[in-house]
Amino acid sequence: MEHDCDYLILGAGMAGSAAAKGIRSRDAKGNIVLLGAEPHPPYDRPPLSKDLWNGKKQPAEIWRDIEPLRATLFPGRRAAAIDVQAKTVRDDHGDHYRYDKLLIATGGTPRRIEGLEGERVVYYRTLDDYHALRDGLREGMRVAVIGGGFIGSEIAAALAMNGARVTLLIDGDAIGERVYPRALAGFVTEYFRGKGIEVRTHSRVAAGNATGAGVALQLHGGGSVEAAWVVAGLGITPNVQLAQAAGLAIDNGIVVDERLRAAPDIWAAGDAANYPDATLQQHRRVEHEDAALTMGEHAGANMAEANAPYTHLPYFYSDLFDLGYEAVGELDARLQTIEDWKEPFREGVVYYLKDGRVRGVLLWNVWDRKDAARELIAQPGPFTEKDLRGRLL
Numbered sequence: 001m002e003h004d005c006d007y008l009i010l011g012a013g014m015a016g017s018a019a020a021k022g023i024r025s026r027d028a029k030g031n032i033v034l035l036g037a038e039p040h041p042p043y044d045r046p047p048l049s050k051d052l053w054n055g056k057k058q059p060a061e062i063w064r065d066i067e068p069l070r071a072t073l074f075p076g077r078r079a080a081a082i083d084v085q086a087k088t089v090r091d092d093h094g095d096h097y098r099y100d101k102l103l104i105a106t107g108g109t110p111r112r113i114e115g116l117e118g119e120r121v122v123y124y125r126t127l128d129d130y131h132a133l134r135d136g137l138r139e140g141m142r143v144a145v146i147g148g149g150f151i152g153s154e155i156a157a158a159l160a161m162n163g164a165r166v167t168l169l170i171d172g173d174a175i176g177e178r179v180y181p182r183a184l185a186g187f188v189t190e191y192f193r194g195k196g197i198e199v200r201t202h203s204r205v206a207a208g209n210a211t212g213a214g215v216a217l218q219l220h221g222g223g224s225v226e227a228a229w230v231v232a233g234l235g236i237t238p239n240v241q242l243a244q245a246a247g248l249a250i251d252n253g254i255v256v257d258e259r260l261r262a263a264p265d266i267w268a269a270g271d272a273a274n275y276p277d278a279t280l281q282q283h284r285r286v287e288h289e290d291a292a293l294t295m296g297e298h299a300g301a302n303m304a305e306a307n308a309p310y311t312h313l314p315y316f317y318s319d320l321f322d323l324g325y326e327a328v329g330e331l332d333a334r335l336q337t338i339e340d341w342k343e344p345f346r347e348g349v350v351y352y353l354k355d356g357r358v359r360g361v362l363l364w365n366v367w368d369r370k371d372a373a374r375e376l377i378a379q380p381g382p383f384t385e386k387d388l389r390g391r392l393l
Contacts, residue, residue, distance in 0.1 A: 356382025
């Protein structure tokens with residue numbers, strides 16, 4: 001079957017649905033088509049490791065309403081090939097789509113451990129993953145979570161709050177050590193232990209196999225862990241295969257310009273896009289909700305001739321039991337950090353600097369200061385500890 005599209009969006013996640021909104025803000029009549037690999041309509045992804053577990057939301061509340069956008073959704077379909085010259089896309093059902101403007105918002109694929117598979121092994125990413133884990137969870141059940149980064153720490157906390165006995169396996173010294181200053185990472189690790197989570201550091205999974213009761217994991221250097229379920233949060237790799245095969249530039253994602261354009265009549269947004277950050281003055285690929293929504297909407301508007309540079313500095317946030325934070329810019333524990341605590345490890349601000357310039361800000365249990373953090377990051381500095389003390393508290 002063949003379809004004619006004014007606007008074709010590959011990916012029906014947050015970025016794709018936001019792009020449809022951006023298009024409609026400028027074009028009331030153009031034909032919008034979305035291809036989504038998942039069998040579901042677009043939905044918000046952060047609740048999968050946050051609000052669906054703490055009771056703040058129910059599954060029916062996470063859908064993104066695309067009906068007012070009058071977009072045609074083809075769920076359960078993946079784009080298989082892009083013909084840039086003919087301006088067509090073929091999907092995995094054999095259908096062809098002729099487009100005038102194309103957006104690639106294909107997101108990312110969870111990193112996996114070779115050989116570790118099975119119905120009780122979840123590489124946590126989708127709504128179906130949430131339902132499988134939620135439906136299988138029982139009070140007191142042992143769950144092994146692999147990875148102490150963003151997703152791993154959130155889902156470990158969520159499972160513990162819902163009655164699971166959680167073993168958190170991390171490769172390094174502490175939870176979040178690539179992002180948090182050393183002392184804060186150490187505090188979070190002990191905090192998790194105080195909440196009943198068994199945190200095992202320097203524990204890298206080598207392999208695993210199904211057992212009668214679940215999954216047995218073997219660790220590098222010896223040792224093993226048995227659990228009813230295994231949940232892996234090891235980050236994602238951007239889905240760039242389509243773009244690469246079509247001849248687009250690839251470098252840790254699909255390379256786009258300041259208007260999120262990857263090629264004539266082709267744009268990219270969300271997890272798969274590597275864009276020039278106007279504030280930090282470097283190319284970045286950001287895997288968080290705010291980036292997906294703002295990039296998607298901006299790319300959609302540009303597809304409808306807005307022709308405006310993307311200048312937004314995205315933020316991200318996390319909930320860890322009764323700790324929470326918002327963060328703006330580049331958070332890298334290898335940068336110089338300046339900590340400004342109102343109450344140590346409970347309420348404060350961490351600044352990340354390079355050559356005296358603030359590159360990122362971690363607002364730890366400090367709220368409604370994202371815009372002020374953005375303004376600070378936009379300033380050239382240089383800043384000293386004295387300059388920053390009390391600035392955002």
